[in-house]
Amino acid sequence: MENLQLKTFAEYKKAYKKSVKHPETFWDEIADTFTWHKKWDKTLEWDFSKPEVKWFQGGKLNITENCLDRHLEKLGNKTAIIWEPNDPDEESRYISYRQLFVKVSHFANVLKNNGIKKGDKVCLYMPMIPELAIAMLACARIGAVHSIVFAGFSSAAIARRINDSECKMLITANEVYRGSKKVNLKEICDKALEETPSIESVIVYRRTVEPTPMKEGRDKFWFDELQKAEKECPAEVMDAEDMLFILYTSGSTGKPKGMVHTVGGYMVGTTYTFQNVFQLQKNDVYWCTADIGWITGHSYIIYGPLASGATTVMFEGVPSYPDYGRFWEICEKLNVTHFYTAPTAIRALAKQSLEFVEKHDLSSLKVLGSVGEPINEEAWHWYNDNIGKGNCPVVDTWWQTETGAIMISPLAGITPTRPTFATLPLPGVQPALMDDNGEEITNLNEKAEGRLAIKFPWPSIARTIYGDHERYKEVYFSTYENKYFTGDGSYRDASGNYRITGRVDDIVIVSGHNLGTATIENAIDEHEGVVESAVVGFPHDVKGNALYAYVILYDNVEPSEELRKEIRELVSDTVGPIAKPDKIQFVNNLPKTRSGKIMRRILRKIASNDTSNLGDTSTLLNPEVVEEIKEKALV
Numbered sequence: 110m111e112n113l114q115l116k117t118f119a120e121y122k123k124a125y126k127k128s129v130k131h132p133e134t135f136w137d138e139i140a141d142t143f144t145w146h147k148k149w150d151k152t153l154e155w156d157f158s159k160p161e162v163k164w165f166q167g168g169k170l171n172i173t174e175n176c177l178d179r180h181l182e183k184l185g186n187k188t189a190i191i192w193e194p195n196d197p198d199e200e201s202r203y204i205s206y207r208q209l210f211v212k213v214s215h216f217a218n219v220l221k222n223n224g225i226k227k228g229d230k231v232c233l234y235m236p237m238i239p240e241l242a243i244a245m246l247a248c249a250r251i252g253a254v255h256s257i258v259f260a261g262f263s264s265a266a267i268a269r270r271i272n273d274s275e276c277k278m279l280i281t282a283n284e285v286y287r288g289s290k291k292v293n294l295k296e297i298c299d300k301a302l303e304e305t306p307s308i309e310s311v312i313v314y315r316r317t318v319e320p321t322p323m324k325e326g327r328d329k330f331w332f333d334e335l336q337k338a339e340k341e342c343p344a345e346v347m348d349a350e351d352m353l354f355i356l357y358t359s360g361s362t363g364k365p366k367g368m369v370h371t372v373g374g375y376m377v378g379t380t381y382t383f384q385n386v387f388q389l390q391k392n393d394v395y396w397c398t399a400d401i402g403w404i405t406g407h408s409y410i411i412y413g414p415l416a417s418g419a420t421t422v423m424f425e426g427v428p429s430y431p432d433y434g435r436f437w438e439i440c441e442k443l444n445v446t447h448f449y450t451a452p453t454a455i456r457a458l459a460k461q462s463l464e465f466v467e468k469h470d471l472s473s474l475k476v477l478g479s480v481g482e483p484i485n486e487e488a489w490h491w492y493n494d495n496i497g498k499g500n501c502p503v504v505d506t507w508w509q510t511e512t513g514a515i516m517i518s519p520l521a522g523i524t525p526t527r528p529t530f531a532t533l534p535l536p537g538v539q540p541a542l543m544d545d546n547g548e549e550i551t552n553l554n555e556k557a558e559g560r561l562a563i564k565f566p567w568p569s570i571a572r573t574i575y576g577d578h579e580r581y582k583e584v585y586f587s588t589y590e591n592k593y594f595t596g597d598g599s600y601r602d603a604s605g606n607y608r609i610t611g612r613v614d615d616i617v618i619v620s621g622h623n624l625g626t627a628t629i630e631n632a633i634d635e636h637e638g639v640v641e642s643a644v645v646g647f648p649h650d651v652k653g654n655a656l657y658a659y660v661i662l663y664d665n666v667e668p669s670e671e672l673r674k675e676i677r678e679l680v681s682d683t684v685g686p687i688a689k690p691d692k693i694q695f696v697n698n699l700p701k702t703r704s705g706k707i708m709r710r711i712l713r714k715i716a717s718n719d720t721s722n723l724g725d726t727s728t729l730l731n732p733e734v735v736e737e738i739k740e741k742a743l744v
């Protein structure tokens with residue numbers, strides 16, 4: 110588990126230098142530590158202008174042999190997954206590497222029995238239960254491509270994703286517990302399935318005993334299918350560049366982007382970064398609180414930790430149930446050593462009484478992590494002081510669905526940390542801070558601010574957007590020549606430490622969820638009373654950002670609270686409850702440039718109650734609307 114770890118800052122610096130000077134040798138040596146059926150012929154082939162990136166071409170492997178089979182001899186009885194249920198009175202589940210291996214192989218045969226083959230796409234819409242991990246690994250075992258959709262998304266959002274990648278199968282659960290609520294996932298799926306012609310079968314895991322309506326010929330229960338399946342399932346031999354999964358992330362246009370990750374590079378990238386950032390030791394217990402429906406869960410609950418032979422915790426519930434001490438209760442109960450969460454959770458918990466923290470013994474903790482959005486100074490200190498008691502390094506890890514693995518982060522206990530800074534790039538990552546003229550700011554010894562790009566490929570970079578390579582090129586490789594553009598702004602201090610300042614495009618991160626404003630606008634515009642809308646983010650002390658919608662109504666439609674409610678519901682049904690705008694202002698017009706583009710910069714400032722300097726409005730077609738909107742702003 111510790112075989113890839115750098116142990117000192119000097120070692121980090123040496124490795125970093127080598128990774129820049131001799132990237133191929135650097136990654137060759139790391140990749141060599143995994144189990145391959147055949148070694149690769151070519152380490153790297155790339156051309157950001159196409160764009161094309163290929164790692165370990167010709168190499169043959171299966172990621173589940175690296176996550177499971179290769180550990181059986183020495184770690185077979187070690188706990189791979191500890192599952193903590195929503196209800197603290199229900200029993201935790203401990204699944205050893207051997208048990209996980211057996212369960213994954215067994216379920217892989219269920220997939221095969223239902224006609225799933227290498228290359229087929231399987232959609233997973235599941236709660237945080239071990240069966241989600243089993244299903245995803247079972248897909249990987251037989252070379253099927255999993256497309257996990259976060260189980261908070263609406264029917265319409267599931268259908269859109271299933272149709273985009275033409276999934277043949279959907280795996281779900283009948284119901285899910287979330288805090289004091291029970292959500293009927295199967296019902297949500299049934300609605301989605303009305304519009305998904307590619308789905309041939311649906312496997313349903315019974316999380317509760319409630320009766321579940323099943324469609325004859327299409328829907329099958331997980332346990333019934335297991336009864337019919339063989340237990341052993343040899344791993345499909347995959348090419349390093351074969352697809353491992355598709356994961357959708359929000360984009361600046363309405364359509365979500367299906368990011369494609371491939372087997373070899375993703376495995377090497379997630380495992381190397383997991384071991385180095387978190388620095389786990391043999392008996393440590395690692396808990397990442399993310400949902401597996403997001404990239405953090407893919408890379409750092411499942412693939413990175415399991416390929417490293419670690420013990421990884423999966424939690425079904427929410428931080429506030431049965432009370433705000435739940436996270437700390439679990440840390441105490443399971444002796445968690447490494448705790449990885451999002452700033453939005455930290456801020457929400459920091460608002461509660463400290464008693465929720467103090468009544469639990471957190472002395473097992475060694476390392477704290479943060480991910481998903483910038484962590485503000487106050488939250489950083491609360492986390493460091495009250496949870497880490499000043500003794501646990503805080504690793505602020507910057508990365509993206511597209512990068513597959515952590516890119517900029519301290520190595521726990523090794524890299525000097527600085528509150529709110531993700532600090533230094535990991536070995537193999539070559540950031541470029543770009544100025545307003547599109548030039549790289551190369552002086553690392555001077556403070557600078559700009560936009561963040563990456564100038565050299567790393568193994569776990571997403572290879573394309575499923576079905577739309579042109580869009581992949583346009584979004585990530587057309588802003589700067591020969592560089593990957595992250596969409597983030599960044600500050601760099603005179604020691605070369607990076608602080609990510611936030612998105613510079615039309616994506617807003619709300620409670621750590623990446624939301625494209627265009628998708629939400631499309632949903633609002635569906636309302637029969639709405640002519641047009643514009644959605645922007647504004648700062649929120651718990652969620653990081655919240656959404657503010659400016660909505661133009663038809664002349665014959667009266668603004669009302671009822672209408673606001675309808676619009677919120679519509680967004681909830683079309684995208685998901687997380688995308689509901691906090692504020693809806695009805696306006697007569699939107700500020701537009703002469704070319705007809707909405708000037709969002711101004712709307713953002715108004716929503717943020719920062720109107721002292723609205724900047725240049727002279728290029729607007731209708732500057733008078735700005736005053737009008739400002740006067741009635743909901744701030």
Ligand code: PRX
Pocket residue numbers: 358404405479480481482483484505506507508509510511531595596597609610611612618622623
């Ligand atoms: O804006 C950055 C922010 O989250 C974006 C990526 O979101 P997503 O693809 O959903 O992946 C989230 C989990 C990796 C980035 O473009 N972000 C992520 N981590 C940080 C961050 N912003 C600041 N600091 C971070 N540590």
